[in-house]
Amino acid sequence: MTMRMPICMLGIALVMSLAPAGLHAAAADTREAMREGAQPAVLRVGAKRDLKRPSAAAQIARDGDVIAIDAGNYDGDAAVWRQNRLTIRGVGGRAHLRARGAHAEGKAIWVIKGNDTTIEGIEFSGAKVPDQNGAGIRLEGAGLTVRDCYFHDNENGILTGVNPASDIVVEHSEFAHNGFGDGQTHNLYIGNARSFTLRFSYVHHALVGQNVKSRALRNYVTYNRIMDEKDGRSSYSVEFPNGGLALVIGNVIQQGPETENSTIVSFGAEGLKLPLNELYFVNNTVVNDRPAGGRFVFVRAGTGAARIMNNVFSGRGEVLSGPGELRNNVVAARSVFVNAAGFDYRLKDGAAAIGRGIDPGNAHGLELRPMAEYVHKAQKRARSSSGKLALGALEYRRER
Numbered sequence: 238m239t240m241r242m243p244i245c246m247l248g249i250a251l252v253m254s255l256a257p258a259g260l261h262a263a264a265a266d267t268r269e270a271m272r273e274g275a276q277p278a279v280l281r282v283g284a285k286r287d288l289k290r291p292s293a294a295a296q297i298a299r300d301g302d303v304i305a306i307d308a309g310n311y312d313g314d315a316a317v318w319r320q321n322r323l324t325i326r327g328v329g330g331r332a333h334l335r336a337r338g339a340h341a342e343g344k345a346i347w348v349i350k351g352n353d354t355t356i357e358g359i360e361f362s363g364a365k366v367p368d369q370n371g372a373g374i375r376l377e378g379a380g381l382t383v384r385d386c387y388f389h390d391n392e393n394g395i396l397t398g399v400n401p402a403s404d405i406v407v408e409h410s411e412f413a414h415n416g417f418g419d420g421q422t423h424n425l426y427i428g429n430a431r432s433f434t435l436r437f438s439y440v441h442h443a444l445v446g447q448n449v450k451s452r453a454l455r456n457y458v459t460y461n462r463i464m465d466e467k468d469g470r471s472s473y474s475v476e477f478p479n480g481g482l483a484l485v486i487g488n489v490i491q492q493g494p495e496t497e498n499s500t501i502v503s504f505g506a507e508g509l510k511l512p513l514n515e516l517y518f519v520n521n522t523v524v525n526d527r528p529a530g531g532r533f534v535f536v537r538a539g540t541g542a543a544r545i546m547n548n549v550f551s552g553r554g555e556v557l558s559g560p561g562e563l564r565n566n567v568v569a570a571r572s573v574f575v576n577a578a579g580f581d582y583r584l585k586d587g588a589a590a591i592g593r594g595i596d597p598g599n600a601h602g603l604e605l606r607p608m609a610e611y612v613h614k615a616q617k618r619a620r621s622s623s624g625k626l627a628l629g630a631l632e633y634r635r636e637r
Contacts, residue, residue, distance in 0.1 A: 465493025
């Protein structure tokens with residue numbers, strides 16, 4: 238005789254058989270609830286959010302997501318970001334990643350392995366790792382944009398690997414007091430990338446290493462404030478150790494009395510190893526406060542072109558060491574500046590550099606005339622594109 242299961246027992250069995258799948262689906266729904274809708278999702282991070290720490294978002298993010306991190310301190314948190322096309326930003330102010338001994342893979346506070354990442358409004362501090370090379374950000378993927386970020390008191394600010402498909406842009410950001418102190422760690426260290434752009438940023442007080450160091454094929458360093466000020470101990474202010482194409486336009490660069498190196502800007506010191514090696518150093522204001530003087534610009538023999546035009550140099554030292562074209566520059570006393578002691582290098586009324594600029598032309602299809610200028614802190618404003626051009630990084634504006 239065939240036995241029939243009572244309907245009530247069948248129902249119980251059915252519920253029990255479905256329970257694990259239901260619980261799994263509920264867990265998945267909870268994870269998806271953190272992702273606010275369809276692609277690209279917005280993952281919100283903060284003390285009052287389901288995701289409490291950025292590392293939690295890194296574990297569930299998908300390509301193209303936006304990670305919105307509430308302003309505040311995130312102590313002892315480190316993450317590896319593997320997804321592509323992420324935008325990670327602070328909301329309501331900067332989100333401060335204080336390492337406090339944490340690191341990802343022994344490398345950095347954040348290791349970026351995905352491609353085409355944008356990071357905005359984040360502060361990174363305290364990165365230290367066993368090999369003394371810890372960074373706020375370590376880039377291993379291709380393509381990074383950093384905007385309105387602050388890197389300080391790390392062993393490196395940003396450190397990138399070798400990736401010939403990588404384009405790196407840093408703008409409106411500050412780097413301060415990064416470096417282990419061994420001369421091998423820096424505020425910014427860009428490896429062999431396709432291009433590197435640094436603009437409208439404040440880079441200062443590297444600890445013995447370089448303020449800016451790049452091995453990229455193409456480099457655009459424009460409208461920045463790169464400084465030691467009174468007590469900084471950086472080595473080179475700007476270095477392109479293997480040459481490349483370097484457009485250095487409209488920067489305020491100052492080397493302090495405690496500097497570890499007598500050269501301010503260096504091109505090709507470790508050998509010219511890239512297919513194109515040209516330096517265009519235009520409309521910068523460069524001040525050497527090293528008592529013993531030194532070299533403002535070093536260019537390695539064999540460089541294809543070195544055009545040094547429309548700059549204001551102030552302080553003791555040789556303007557150019559090595560091959561290059563010096564044209565329409567001026568060596569000026571500190572007295573021509575509005576307040577040299579306060580690092581205000583605007584030109585005073587009557588300065589000889591006013592209106593003396595000439596058209597610097599172009600290079601590789603790029604206009605060399607400055608179109609903007611740095612405004613402290615890490616901001617910009619337009620510079621006149623017509624009329625008489627003043628020498629140096631800052632447009633002359635009559636004192637009132």
